[in-house]
Amino acid sequence: MSVNSGFSDIDVQQVRQDFPILKEKIYDKPLVYLDNAATSQKPQVVIEAISRYYLRENSNVHRGVHLLSQQATEEYENARIKMQRFINASDSKEIIFVRGATEAINLVASSYGGKCVGEGDEIVISAMEHHSNIVPWQILCEEKGAKLRIIPMNDRGELLLEEYEKLLNSKTRLVAVVHVSNSLGTINPVEKIIELAHQNNTPVLLDGAQAAPHIKLDVQELDCDFYAISSHKVYGPTGIGVLYGKAELLESMPPYQAGGDMISSVTFEETLYNALPFKFEAGTPNIAGVIGLGAAIEYVNCIGLDRIAARESKLLAYASEKISVIPGLKPIGTAREKAGVLAFVMDGIHAHDIGTILDQEGIAIRTGHHCSQPVMDYFDVPATARASFSFYNTREEADILVRGLQKVQEVFS
Amino acid sequence: MSYLNELYQQIILDHNKTPKNFREMEDANRKAEGYNPLCGDKVTIYLKIEAGTIKDISFQGSGCAISTASASLMTEILKGKTESETKDLFDAFHGLVTGETVESDPIEKLGKLAALQGVSEFPVRVKCATLVWHTLQAALQEKQQPVSTE
Numbered sequence: 001m002s003v004n005s006g007f008s009d010i011d012v013q014q015v016r017q018d019f020p021i022l023k024e025k026i027y028d029k030p031l032v033y034l035d036n037a038a039t040s041q042k043p044q045v046v047i048e049a050i051s052r053y054y055l056r057e058n059s060n061v062h063r064g065v066h067l068l069s070q071q072a073t074e075e076y077e078n079a080r081i082k083m084q085r086f087i088n089a090s091d092s093k094e095i096i097f098v099r100g101a102t103e104a105i106n107l108v109a110s111s112y113g114g115k116c117v118g119e120g121d122e123i124v125i126s127a128m129e130h131h132s133n134i135v136p137w138q139i140l141c142e143e144k145g146a147k148l149r150i151i152p153m154n155d156r157g158e159l160l161l162e163e164y165e166k167l168l169n170s171k172t173r174l175v176a177v178v179h180v181s182n183s184l185g186t187i188n189p190v191e192k193i194i195e196l197a198h199q200n201n202t203p204v205l206l207d208g209a210q211a212a213p214h215i216k217l218d219v220q221e222l223d224c225d226f227y228a229i230s231s232h233k234v235y236g237p238t239g240i241g242v243l244y245g246k247a248e249l250l251e252s253m254p255p256y257q258a259g260g261d262m263i264s265s266v267t268f269e270e271t272l273y274n275a276l277p278f279k280f281e282a283g284t285p286n287i288a289g290v291i292g293l294g295a296a297i298e299y300v301n302c303i304g305l306d307r308i309a310a311r312e313s314k315l316l317a318y319a320s321e322k323i324s325v326i327p328g329l330k331p332i333g334t335a336r337e338k339a340g341v342l343a344f345v346m347d348g349i350h351a352h353d354i355g356t357i358l359d360q361e362g363i364a365i366r367t368g369h370h371c372s373q374p375v376m377d378y379f380d381v382p383a384t385a386r387a388s389f390s391f392y393n394t395r396e397e398a399d400i401l402v403r404g405l406q407k408v409q410e411v412f413s
Numbered sequence: 414m415s416y417l418n419e420l421y422q423q424i425i426l427d428h429n430k431t432p433k434n435f436r437e438m439e440d441a442n443r444k445a446e447g448y449n450p451l452c453g454d455k456v457t458i459y460l461k462i463e464a465g466t467i468k469d470i471s472f473q474g475s476g477c478a479i480s481t482a483s484a485s486l487m488t489e490i491l492k493g494k495t496e497s498e499t500k501d502l503f504d505a506f507h508g509l510v511t512g513e514t515v516e517s518d519p520i521e522k523l524g525k526l527a528a529l530q531g532v533s534e535f536p537v538r539v540k541c542a543t544l545v546w547h548t549l550q551a552a553l554q555e556k557q558q559p560v561s562t563e
Contacts, residue, residue: 034440350477352452353421356535360417369453382453382475411421412478 004158007329010303010311012191018043029362032397037182037210037341038366039232042296048235049295061287062261062278063269076287076379079294080277086297087227088218089244093276096243096250097290099210102132104228104243105176105281108205111253112174113228122171124202126151126159126188127378128181131371133207137176151177153378157184157333161192168200175204178215179211183372183386184333185316185341187215194223203249209233213390214312214339219244221324230288236296240289243280246401250276257282307324308391312340315389321399326405332384340389343370346405349412353385357411361404418502419531420538421478421551424486434488441469447538448468448547451492456481457553460516466495477541479532484545496553502526504548510542552554 016022017119019041024031033041053075059068061076077092084092098104113136117123123137126250127150149172157175168175175197180187190206197204203225208217214245219227227244231237245253255262257271259282264272273279300308312406319342323329327348346354355367366386369376376383447456454476463468470488473481491499505522508514512533519527532542540562550558 350452352454352477352538352541353479356420356538357417358416367453373453376453382455411417412426 001354002121006299006345008307010028010307010391011200012311012392012394015303016037016394018045018369019392020044020047024393025363026362027360032361033362033387034393034397034401035364035366036213036393037159037386039238040235040390041214042237042292043235043299045299046292050237050292051054053288053291057320066242066354070263072287075156075286075294079290079307084227084244084296086217086301087212087229087244088220088291089188089232090220091247094244094247094250096245096280097285098241098243098280099239099286100232100241100286101207101228101230102241103134104226104241105205106136106230107256108174108176108226108245108260109140109239111256111280112203112249113137113140113144115252115254117141117144117146117173120171121129121146122149122167122169123147124149124151124164124172124175124177124197126164126177127153128157128159128184128372128375129176130182130207130209131373132209133176134320134374146173147171153160153186156335157181157186157375158335159186159188159193161196163188164193164197168196168202170200172197172200172202175202176207177204178207178209180208180214180339181333181375182268182341183343183370183375183384184335185338185343185388186333187211187337187339189337190222190224198223210312210339210341211234211316213300214305214308214309225249231296234293234296234404237289237292240286240293242293245278250280259283261285311391312389314344315393315395315398316340317392318395319387319389319401322398322402323408325407326402328409329405330386332379332381342388343384343386343387345381345384346408347409354408356383357408358404361400361407363401363404415533416531420535422528423532424525424528425478425482425531428482428485432472432481432485434485435473436471437462437473438469438471439473443552443555445548445552445556447544447551447561448559449476449480449544449562451458451540452477452526452563454541454544456484456548458484458545458548460552462496462551462553467491467493467499472545476544479529479538479541480544483529486528487545487549490524490526491549497537499549499553503550507543510539 032061059072061073079245080095127173149167194204209230213234232242262282264274332343351367441459442530443460459471472484510532548560
């Protein structure tokens with residue numbers, strides 16, 4: 001494979017060959033996987049990288065003098081450099097491996113929040129956050145006697161920047177906002193959000209779980225202070241993710257968890273912490289996960305995020321138009337800037353029933369509150385159905401979804 | 414009949430569209446709330462119990478077709494039943510929708526509730542059918558905490 005930076009169309013039949021699971025049958029029907037916002041499928045190269053590690057390289061990292069340990073360490077640290085380049089961080093020590101975007105946010109809440117947030121201080125989040133970017137801040141605020149402030153949104157699912165600006169003040173210690181909403185698909189104007197926060201001397205954390213698979217990231221250009229990524233949404237394995245943090249911020253923060261690898265020396269009187277990034281990576285890490293993530297990044301680079309974004313945007317436009325003809329279907333989340341998420345409700349039909357009927361057609365979508373109950377409350381729906389697209393999805397699959405939804409209507413007619 | 418047709422039988426769809434006993438009960442002497450965090454289903458059960466017998470029963474809430482129909486059918490069948498008869502019915506119903514017990518004639522034992530037998534082929538939907546029953550149990554036991562399926 002070679003790096004493709006051009007804008008030529010992705011050969012979808014070709015890339016589908018890279019994902020073994022896409023050949024699976026569900027109830028004797030071809031799998032139509034439209035639940036990519038929940039987790040993406042894994043290309044063969046990722047599966048092989050994990051398997052190769054366990055078959056031929058399994059050993060612990062940063063410890064042994066023996067060859068296997070050296071090889072494992074090299075591959076592990078190479079993945080860190082791949083991730084550094086993937087998001088254009090200035091130094092690989094700014095890449096902290098964690099369990100996922102959730103742990104990345106918890107790390108910042110616990111370490112940065114523990115040190116820098118006090119009584120009467122404020123944390124700003126938005127109305128469209130995933131629970132993982134709400135609850136850690138709620139816990140922190142409760143502990144510290146701080147206050148959570150919420151950026152409101154409009155009926156399209158777009159944040160109200162003028163309201164956001166009013167929330168920033170001398171007590172604001174952090175702005176933590178989702179880059180791309182998992183429940184609405186909204187791509188937030190994070191450049192503006194960061195600019196306004198920095199004018200207020202407030203650092204910004206971006207929850208990039210949904211953004212990383214769709215948007216070419218440049219954390220230096222964005223100038224965000226923290227960025228959270230989940231591997232399994234970027235075609236890598238589950239159980240691994242990344243916290244990017246500006247080195248000077250990470251240096252100033254206390255450790256998050258304590259144990260092996262995060263120390264440089266220990267006596268019963270005193271412990272000296274290891275340098276970045278190891279200060280935040282206590283214990284034997286998810287080595288196979290990191291190696292798998294490294295392979296996933298290489299794969300995404302080969303396809304090219306520009307081409308991925310262009311294809312997903314075309315698919316979303318096609319599917320949005322197709323389902324708009326279904327009577328009684330109401331889209332939830334109609335922001336002008338959107339990634340490949342198509343969430344909707346249907347008159348008189350609960351999302352869960354939609355999900356069950358589509359499943360019988362081999363179509364996998366997500367139904368429920370998408371870990372974003374405040375978003376459901378805002379739109380006054382108990383749940384939504386959500387189809388989410390990846391570059392390996394096809395127009396034919398969007399057509400199958402539409403036929404599936406027509407079947408849902410027949411059942412409930 | 415396909416599993417899907419078995420699940421969404423006409424009687425289920427009818428009870429979903431126009432549920433029976435779907436109202437608040439002002440003079441209820443037992444009440445409980447149930448919640449399925451997985452799909453957002455919410456239900457409130459109202460009971461009027463006199464001398465160990467269910468004199469009146471109603472429900473309110475929002476949910477999928479299976480949970481709404483299950484609640485509607487449950488309220489229909491339980492009117493006039495004693496608490497111990499209710500427990501027997503719940504046990505039989507639970508066995509039916511989980512597929513754990515196979516009745517030779519479920520209609521004889523469970524009446525219209527047998528229409529929910531199709532749920533047994535859809536393990537992730539069992540909680541939709543049983544939420545209202547768990548909530549009923551909480552109302553009978555006068556539990557204050559809302560019932561959750563998780």
